[in-house]
Amino acid sequence: MIVGVDVGTSVTKAQLIARDxxxxxxxxxxxxxxxxxxxxxxxxxxxxxxxxxxxxxAAVADAAQLDPDEPIEALALTGQGDGLWxxxxxxxxxxxxxxxMDGRAADVLDRWTADGITREVHRRTGSGMFPxxxxxxxxxxxEHExxxxxxxxVAGYCVDTIAQRFTGERTVDASDASLPFLNVAxxxxxxxALELCGLTRWRSLLAEPAPPGTLxxxxxxxxxxxxxxxxxxxxAGPFDIPACGFGSGLSEAGQGNLIIGTTLACQVLSADPAPPGDEAAGMVLATPYPDRYLKVMPAMIGTAGLDWLLKMLGVRIEELDALLAQSPYGAGGVTALPFLSTxxxxxxxxDARARGRLDGLSPLTGRADLVRALCESVAYSARHCLETLGVSAEVTACGGGARSGEWGRVFAGVLGRDLHVREDAVGIRGAARVAxxxxxxxxxxxGAPARTVRADPEAVEFYEAGYAxxxxxxxxxxxxW
Structure with missing residues (x-):
């Protein structure tokens, strides 16, 4: 068995996972x-x-619950990516x-965008940049410190910080290193790419990526x-987005995975390392598997925006499904743009200036309409991301938002396909699979999907026009903006 650890932005989780x-x-x-x-x-x-x-x-103390005769074989780490540690x-x-989530470097990104640096780095490495x-x-x-x-x-990330403290190794997983300076092939x-960003002087701070299979x-x-x-x-790795992909069962090119968490992370497994889309957005990640890459669109919007709206309305998250069921497709004419990150x-x-909005309000608008409008807009963003990535096979979903049956039906209708939902320790399963x-x-x-959310034909037809x-x-x- 393995001890799996997932270090989220605000919550760290650990549990044991057996070979079966x-x-x-x-x-x-x-x-x-x-x-x-x-x-x-x-x-x-x-x-x-x-x-x-x-x-x-705490997890180690549970070993007897799985099999008292089986040893713990490894510690598998995954966790939040990006940022600077x-x-x-x-x-x-x-x-x-x-x-x-830090936004202090927005002015740097503005300059790089105006100068064409972000686009050229994206062309070279497949990684878009954000603040x-x-x-x-x-x-x-x-410039400032x-x-x-x-x-x-070392200028690293969350997972390799823990790996260094636990093992003494100065390392980084190739998935983290992919952002944004690694040639993933x-x-x-x-x-x-380093020179374009004016960072050649600090090249020595970048740890060399560990080869696949390194322990x-x-x-x-x-x-x-x-x-x-x-x-x-x-x-030590991959970080949480690819770990969720592999923990959800991604194994064939074209398969997609949707993480409905604090961020809305959309990813597709590919045999081609070329950057996705026409804009300098998204990322291409090296993976632990030969000739397989993850093309990812990690949108900033997700459950965090919904949490904000529910708090504003004085609604508990446990009421989400009931509210969604009270409002029809199209939320009574209310529409939203879900860009609620600072x-x-x-x-x-x-676009660091992207902001959210609600349109079509009237005295007849209720709380359920506002919630449905935002949930539908998040699903539209997911479709926008997955289509840009070129998804062509089944799509799995995980994350806190995937636990909502009603929101799952919105996603299935907007995407126009069945959604295979996985709920149990997905990131930890991915880290354990690699280990x-x-x-x-x-x-x-x-394991098997917890459930499959079927795409309702009436919803698919309605949301086709809504997406346009x-x-x-x-x-x-x-x-x-």
């Missing part, structure tokens, strides 16, 4: 997200690592981690703290 896919209940610990003036969003690295220690210890040579933090990506954050610090970069030994950094050894002191044996193999949007287009492969173990951890109207409204809004 059985799991123990997940243990959770929360970490603080600091939202500060100037669109800054930060996290304390030591606090995040402390949550990992807490949940791993600066550390010294011992893995100690150089200031707080800059979250993927919370590592490149603009590095450039912002180089160069002493922080000078004090750092060669798995080497594109030096021209590290748990340090004795850390092992004792976790309740695990010293030297236990540690798998740092704008990053997929399938990039078992690295161990050379024969394991099937993805959404695209028109989006085009007009983009001109006004």
């Amino acid at each position: 896919g059985r799991t123990t209940p997940a243990h959770e610990a929360r970490s603080t997200v600091y939202t500060l003036p100037g669109n800054r969003v930060e996290q304390d690295m030591d606090e995040v690592i402390g949550t990992v220690v807490t949940v791993v210890r 600066l550390r010294d040579a011992q893995g100690r933090p150089v200031g707080r981690a800059l979250s993927w 919370g990506a590592a490149a603009p954050l590095l450039a912002h610090l180089a 160069p002493e922080r970069l000078a004090a750092a030994d 060669t798995r080497r950094y594109d030096e021209q 590290f050894g748990l340090l004795p002191k850390v092992a004792a703290e976790l309740g695990l044996p010293a030297g236990l193999p540690v798998s 740092s704008g949007e990053r997929a399938p287009f990039v 078992f492969t690295a161990l050379g173990a024969d394991a099937e951890v993805t 109207a959404y695209l028109r409204a989006l085009a007009a809004a983009r001109e006004s």
Whole structure:
């Protein structure tokens, strides 16, 4: 069995997973997200690592529930991507981690967009950039806080931060390294992309990507703290979006996966590393599997926007399905644009000025209409992303939003296809799948879909026209932002 860990933006989870896919209940610990003036969003690295220690210890104590005679074979890590986690040579933090939600580098991105730099980097590496990506954050610090970069030994991400503290290794998974400087076909950094961003001076801060199948050894002191044996193999990646893809069962080119979480992450498995779409948006990720790449559109909108609206309306999340059922297709004429992130949007287009809106309001509009309009707009964005990525086979869904039966029916209707929903430990299953492969173990951890949401023909017909109207409204809004 494997201890799987998923370090989310505010919640860290861990549980055991057996070779046949059985799991123990997940243990959770929360970490603080600091939202500060100037669109800054930060996290304390030591606090995040402390949550990992807490949940791993709790998960290890559950080993007898799966099989008291089977040993724990590895620790598999996954977690949030993007952002900037600066550390010294011992893995100690150089200031707080800059979250993927951070918007302080929006002006850098504006300059790069105007100068054509973002488009050229996208052409070379397949990665679009947004304010919370590592490149603009590095450039912002180089301009405003160069002493922080000078004090750092590595500019990395969440998962490799934990890996360094647990194993002593200065490393990065190729999925994290893909953003935005890696040539995913060669798995080497594109030096021209670094030069275009003015970051050649700081090239030494980038750890070299670990080859596929790499396992590290748990340090004795850390092992004792976790309740695990010293030297236990540690798998560090992929980060949470690709981990969810592989945990959902992606295995054939053309298959898609929709993560309805804080962000709306849409991804398609591909045999072609060419960038998706005509705009400098999205990303192409190296994966642990030969000649397979993930093309991803990680939209900033998702359950976070819905949480905001429900709070404004004084509605509990448990009431979501009932509210959606009260409003008809089209939400009584109310429509929405769902761009409710302070740092704008990053997929399938990039614009730090993107903002949400509600249209078609009248005295007859109720809370259910507002909620349905926003949920429909998120589904339209998902279709926009998946079509840009070129999905051509079945689509799976996971994440907190996928638990809603009514919202699932909206997604199925908008996408015009059945949706295969997976609910149980999807990111951890993906990390465990990679770790078992690295161990050379024969394991099937993805399991069957929890349920299949059928696309209702009437909904498909209605939403076809609704999607066209959404695209028109989006085009007009983009001109006004």
